[in-house]
Amino acid sequence: MPPQPIVEWCYLKSVKYGAAGVLVGHPLDTVKVHLQTDDPKHPKYNGTFHCLKTILLKDNIQGLYRGISSPMMGIGLVNAIVFGVYGNVQRLSEKPNELITHFWAGSIAGIAQGFVCSPMELAKTRLQLASQIDHGMMFKGPVACLKHIVKTEGLKGAFKGLTATILRDIPGFSCYFVSYEFIMRQRKQPSIPYTLLAGGCAGMASWLACYPIDVIKTHMQSDSLGNLAKYNGFVDCAIKGYGKEGIHFFFRGLSSTLIRAFPMNAACFFVVSWVLDFFNSKGVDMVVNPDKSLNIVNLENTNLGLQTCSSSPIDKLVRKIITNNNLEPSYDLQLTSDEVLRCSVKSYTNTTSQIDSERFTEKTK
Numbered sequence: 082m083p084p085q086p087i088v089e090w091c092y093l094k095s096v097k098y099g100a101a102g103v104l105v106g107h108p109l110d111t112v113k114v115h116l117q118t119d120d121p122k123h124p125k126y127n128g129t130f131h132c133l134k135t136i137l138l139k140d141n142i143q144g145l146y147r148g149i150s151s152p153m154m155g156i157g158l159v160n161a162i163v164f165g166v167y168g169n170v171q172r173l174s175e176k177p178n179e180l181i182t183h184f185w186a187g188s189i190a191g192i193a194q195g196f197v198c199s200p201m202e203l204a205k206t207r208l209q210l211a212s213q214i215d216h217g218m219m220f221k222g223p224v225a226c227l228k229h230i231v232k233t234e235g236l237k238g239a240f241k242g243l244t245a246t247i248l249r250d251i252p253g254f255s256c257y258f259v260s261y262e263f264i265m266r267q268r269k270q271p272s273i274p275y276t277l278l279a280g281g282c283a284g285m286a287s288w289l290a291c292y293p294i295d296v297i298k299t300h301m302q303s304d305s306l307g308n309l310a311k312y313n314g315f316v317d318c319a320i321k322g323y324g325k326e327g328i329h330f331f332f333r334g335l336s337s338t339l340i341r342a343f344p345m346n347a348a349c350f351f352v353v354s355w356v357l358d359f360f361n362s363k364g365v366d367m368v369v370n371p372d373k374s375l376n377i378v379n380l381e382n383t384n385l386g387l388q389t390c391s392s393s394p395i396d397k398l399v400r401k402i403i404t405n406n407n408l409e410p411s412y413d414l415q416l417t418s419d420e421v422l423r424c425s426v427k428s429y430t431n432t433t434s435q436i437d438s439e440r441f442t443e444k445t446k
């Protein structure tokens with residue numbers, strides 16, 4: 082395996098493309114938060130589109146984009162933690178290709194990102210609902226909002242909703258990765274549209290798995306600060322919400338979440354698989370056999386356990402390696418098994434340190 086510039090790379094990519102996803106998805110996130118916190122006795126909104134329209138008419142496009150700076154600033158870090166932790170846990174486990182491993186790796190990633198995600202979403206939620214909470218106080222941005230919270234409530238205040246965030250994201254991310262893997266495994270060579278479909282479905286499945294906990298999280302994070310707080314914690318919030326409105330409480334805002342989840346996560350997985358493709362094309366390993374034939378291990382689909390939609394035909398890849406290693410570029414290429422490509426090199430000038438047979442055997446085990 083290559084060393085870990087992967088984290089840096091993923092970070093830079095996810096900042097860029099994560100930000101694009103946030104830009105597209107934020108209005109529906111705002112709708113979700115408003116629907117979740119609407120008063121069931123005197124509802125202001127009667128559905129996703131009504132809510133969208135009402136906010137637009139009242140507050141303009143600004144109303145829908147309020148609070149966006151928080152996920153904009155945090156999404157890169159959150160995604161880097163999610164995909165970095167998930168990938169490494171999955172890769173280093175004993176059975177990296179079993180679905181159950183993806184499940185555990187996703188859960189651990191969900192816990193790890195919670196510590197950044199929770200304050201990020203706290204600021205986001207409070208900015209989105211600015212006109213209704215904090216005495217209608219308008220903060221300049223997420224940093225000003227969190228500063229105010231830390232000043233009045235202490236550091237603990239900035240982590241309001243942490244338990245709910247982690248409890249949401251354990252099922253959220255385990256379901257996210259398991260469903261993505263499962264859908265991708267239905268195809269031998271997933272096309273680009275298929276990869277987008279898999280990512281979109283994984284996003285929707287993950288929100289279905291954790292939505293009621295997300296409702297509680299939003300209520301915890303939009304609750305008044307200090308002594309004025311309505312809820313005494315996660316369980317108290319769930320009981321009070323259920324008591325007030327029954328099971329319906331846990332599902333308000335679900336449709337806007339699902340609509341948002343599809344494009345957002347289709348794009349997210351697509352970018353990730355594209356980034357990994359880049360590494361996979363470097364992660365091809367090879368060994369020169371005593372008979373001067375060359376074995377090339379195609380690491381595609383093993384790196385970070387994500388299946389990729391490779392745009393680079395293996396043939397091109399092999400050519401690159403051959404030239405990079407100053408090998409004679411004419412070769413016969415044949416597939417000897419799913420993972421191992423054997424190509425005989427007519428002649429070669431030198432063997433670089435990249436070529437070592439032990440790594441080869443380990444990877445094909």
Ligand SMILES: NC(=[NH2+])NCCC[C@H](N)C(=O)O
Binds near residue numbers: 249250254284288342
């Ligand atoms: N419930 C979850 N956290 N699911 C994972 C999806 C995360 C993704 N960034 C989204 O907001 O759609």
